[in-house]
Amino acid sequence: MSFYDKLSVKQKQTLWAWGFLAVPIVFYVVVRFYPTANAIVLSFQEWNLLGARTWAGFDNYVTLFHDPVFWKVFRNTFVYLLIGTPVSLVLAFIIAYHLDKVRFLHGTIRALYFLPFMTSAVAMAWVWRWFYQPVPIGLFNNFLASFGIAQIEFLNSTTNALPAVLAPAIWAGLGFQIIIFMAGLRAIPKTYYEAAHIDGVSGWTIMSEITLPLLKPTIVFLVVFSSIGFLRIFDHVFNMTTNNPGGPLNSTKPLVLMIYDTAFNSFDMGYAAAQTVVLFVILLIVSLLQLRLLRDR
């Protein structure tokens, strides 16, 4: 106690601060930084969990570069991103824009759009998987059949399976994006619109000159947030294709599923670690692009 009493106010505060941070620092070092370093080191090694870890240099990366499955998976991952992000953002913006102008049952309608966000991806993947089944099981095909329209192969087709898996992911995330867009729209001062009305500016000009530019921070945030989500897609794919994860013929397999397979089915830990490093680099580039875009504001 006497030692503590001798300290200056500043020193006492420094002591308290480090005291508060002690446990969290241990956590971040042991559960975040050490594993990150471990994953990077492991990506230069060969290891099947049982034998010794042996150095492999860049072998894992070279193998990955020559692996046709990897390029297929790489392509799929970006298809998820390049379809998922624009579709969900455009839909969310249109809904948010119009919902903002509606007063009657406003809260109820908002709740309807938001509810799917509160669900678990695993549960909803199974619900949608049921919808996609062929006649007489699946809801969609039964619905089409009742109008006499031909059947659609959803999950069994190499071309339709990926959009079919993506749809529930977009559906579940829409509510969150709508809410964020609406908050962004509310933050635009009303006076801008009033001034535009007085000047007799047309609706489209208001949209492109006032609404969209002022919404830029919101749009950038949502682009990055949803991009990272789609790049890391796993739960939906895994659950909708459990009989052949990532199938048919790897047509739905995203990078995270390849990582899971390599590590926990083939036990090729070094190779899987190299894939995680590639994922990390992709996500890093997306995040840095965000910082760049925000700074240009």
Next chain:
Amino acid sequence: MSAKLSDSNINDLEVQASAEALLRGSTAPVKRNWAQYVRWLLLFAGGILMVMPLAYMMSTSFKFPFEVYNLNLVPEEPTLENYTYVLEDGRFLQWFFNSLIVATLTTVSSVFFDALVGYTLCKYRFPGRYVVFIAILSTLMIPTEMLVIPWYLMSQQFGWLDTTWGIMFPGLMTAFGVFLMKQFFETVPDDFIEAARIDGLNELEIWWSVAMPLVKPALAALAIFVFLGNWTAFIWPLIVTTSQDMYTLPVGLTTFSVEQAVEWELVMTGAAISVLPTLIVFLVFQRFIIRGVVMAGLKG
């Protein structure tokens, strides 16, 4: 030092303001023309379409097998048999309980530590502060998927595989929460803390009984996000658990659904059981949750 002061103070926040504005509903002028009616009708129809998957999930969970492939939303002969079957299986209760424990403990831990770290980085000036902040923030860039392999190896080494602790330990703190809380503690005036110091409270008491009550809305927002994230978490529990007794609800649901395969009414019942708790929580605390989402989304 009471909650009275906190409200007026937090309300200065523009985020809070825009969240509140959102909750008050639309401020658009009331128009009564056909375009507005069409707009409303389309939005309402879209909203109904959005909840259709949930409606079919619920309705099918009350159907007998012979009715499952019908398109009707209201079962002709509603039955609780699917629920009796699924719950008598016993595993679902175990998984439900496991998920509840994991999600609750990680939420308590995250909210506590994230707030503590956020407060420290916000309110203390000490050597190394900036380095610690940047270091923690940088972990936001590291995807979970990169860490699952090292976590698995770590769990194997320490005997954490297939334990509740093993499922929980990666989620005990979140960098996102630290960032969020640091932002919100900026709104707590330094004068309050200084006054409490003069009153003779120690630093821990100041944080807990002066600063924490002032950021309650932010704590709640963080709690919602962490709980939902852990309740629905899939890939790490899938990897770390091996025995069915230890599964969380999502992992259990995957196993259960694969077993049932063609008995979709049972799969839907399982899905309903795992989704209903969060849906009910949302319907009850709707305003509160939407405010939390906006605050976390705009600040984070």
